[in-house]
Amino acid sequence: MAAHQGRKGVLVPPAGGRHELPIVLLSAHHGADQQAKTSHPKPNLRTVYAATYPGVGAAKVYLPAPPALGYTAPVVPPALLLYRALIATALPVAAPWLILQARRRGKRRPSLASRLWRNPPPLPAGGAWIHAVSVGEVGVARVLLAEMRRRLPHVSLILSATTATGLATAASHDSADAVVPLPLDLPGPVRRALETARPRLVVLVETELWPELLHACRSRTIPVVIANARIxxxxxxxxxxxxxxxxxxxAPITRALAQSEEDARRLVAIGLPPERVRxxxxxxxxxxxPSELPPVAAAIRRVxxxxxxLAAGSTMEGEDELVLEAVARLPVSNRPFLLLAPRHPERAPQVAERVAGWGLSCALRTRLEAVEGPLDVVVLDSVGELASLYALAAVAFVGGSLVPTGGHNPIEPARFGVPIVTGPHVRNFAxxxxxxxxxxxARVxxxxxxxxxxLARWFGDPAAAREVGQAAAAILARNAGATAAVVDELERFLRP
Known part of the structure; x- marks a missing residue:
């Protein structure tokens, strides 16, 4: 497309146009130069040469950066303007309340400074950025990263997460070249993050729809793929x-790879073009x-x-008491040892206090080495061990399901053929x-x-419980193969 005569003699491309041909920004005198800089920002453009144009004067000529890092003059949709207005209005009011709630519940969050990206760490540029909000999504990201590393060893891989536990889980493995917090979904932090990482591809795990991030990727012609998408x-x-x-x-989403046909239909129903959804x-x-058990497994077996x-995994506030009551009601002769893993490990000390209230002996996982005799309960206050420790269980209760928080991942215990019991609130894994x-x-x-x-039936008849676990393992075997299909799609954007 041809440039046209802008105000005050500044040559700029047509509004909303794609920078495919040279862009001329006048620099003959200070006033016009300032007009060019303020009226038409030029991220990711490089100076090519200076020239003189009839009727215009001396000018600098700019060309786009390489295609993967190119720049499209952003047309801001009204919905994004509304989103920005809502954020600007709500954030000052909501931030103090969110901080107080997090402190009250003992939640750990990445620091505000890290999410503002004011002093970003050095990152490998020109690769793929994979984002996973928390622990469960990080598990998906690690599976994808392992296959990407196998197929694309030359591509640098960045992994981000939103929660502190997600970041800790991501950092405990070496699947990515760098682990970083996701920037706050504001123009400044998002811009700084993308300018630092300069990714060729952004992959969002499950359904992480951040409008500012999506818009910024589109402005820089960075493809965005939603992997393992669900609604x-x-x-x-x-x-x-x-x-x-x-x-x-x-609109900036290039491809959405859904978990099921139903998820695919829902993605189309909310506005994604059907040709982008699979x-x-x-x-x-x-x-x-996991190939091996963590060292603490021996201490758990000992006590x-x-x-x-009984492994009660990812329990939420208000749910620990229900599990403890169920176990305490069992006759001592048929009572299992309880491995209790709160979803948020920072709650572990409070959970341990509640255990004592039921007359059960208990220790935190981090203090097991000092325990000599047997215990009734161990409360996990660590990050990243539960998925492996399910291997010790005869039965698994998967939490977040007896309280209305949506449930957690039953596939982790199913990998070991462990029979699963859950509550009714499982919308996140419906x-x-x-x-x-x-x-x-599984049983509900x-x-x-x-x-x-x-629990009384299963611990009284272990063979019946094992049949349930074997059925779960068979389902996993029948449904394998999605990773290869996802990485096939990602590879298209990352080939040299």
Missing amino acids: SDRSFAGYRRCRPLLAPLL AVGNVKFDSPP AAGRPI AVYREFTSHGA VRTTSELTDL
């Missing part, structure tokens, strides 16, 4: 109501079981003293649980009494 029932209802506003914000399966089914182990329950690979309980009764 829960509750999210879908809200997204569908907001479709007129949401659809323009989703159902490939759930990467979580491909997660291999369990030969009793079968499709997985539908398949598990329809094939007898709704009350503490139901949980007590099921």
Whole structure:
């Protein structure tokens, strides 16, 4: 496209145009130069030469940066302007409340300074940036990163997370070249992050839809792929109501690789073009079981003293008490050892205090070495060990499900053939649980009494419990293969 005569003699491309041909910005005198700089910012453009143009005067000529890092003059959709206005209005009010809530619940969050990206760390440029919000999504990212590393050893890989536990889990493995917090979804932090990393591809795990990040990627012609995409029932209802506003914000998404056909239909229904959406399966089914147990496993076996182990994983506030009550109701002769893993490890000391209230002996995982005799309960206050420690369990209760928080990942215990019990609130993994329950690979309980009764049956008849676990392992084997399909798509954007 040709440049045209701008105000005060400044040559700029047509508004909203793509910088495919040389861009001329006048620098003959200070006033015009300032007009050029303020009216038309030029990120990622490089000076090529100076020249004199008839009727215009001396000018600098700019060309776009290399294609993968090119710049498209951004047309800001009205929905993004509304989003920015809402953020600007709500953030000053909401921030103090969010900080107080996090402190009250003992949640750890990445520092504000790190998420503002004012002093970004040096990062490998020109590779792929994979973002996973928290622990579960980091697990998916690690599976993808391992396959990407195998196929694309020349490509640098950056992994980001939003939560402190997600970052700690990401940093505990060497699957990425760098681990960083996701920038706050504001223009400045997002710009600084992308200018530092200069990725050729951004991959968002599950459904992390950050409007400012998506818009900034589009402005820089960075492809964005949603991997393992899913939309829960509750999210879908809200997204569908907001479709007129949401659809323009989703326009920068290059590809969405859905966990199921239902997720694919929902993505199209909220505004993604159908040709950009493909159902490939759930990467979580491909997660291999850990090759070895963490060192603490021996200490847990020692204090369990030969009793079968019930692993209650990712329990939420208010749910620990329900599990403890169910275990305490069992007769001592049929009572398992309880490995209790709060979803947020910072709650572990408070959970341990509640254990004592039920007359059960207890220790934190980090203090096990000082314990000599048997215990009734160990509370995990560590990050990243639960997925491996499910291997010790005879039965697994997967938390976040007896309280209405959406449930957590049942695939982690299923990898070891461990029978699974869950509460009814599993909207975050609805499709997985539908398949598990329809094939007898998990049981759903709704009350503490139901949980007590099921535990009594399973610990009284281990063979019946093992059949449930074997059914879960068979489902994982039948559904394997999504990782290869996802990385096939990613590879298209990263080939030299």
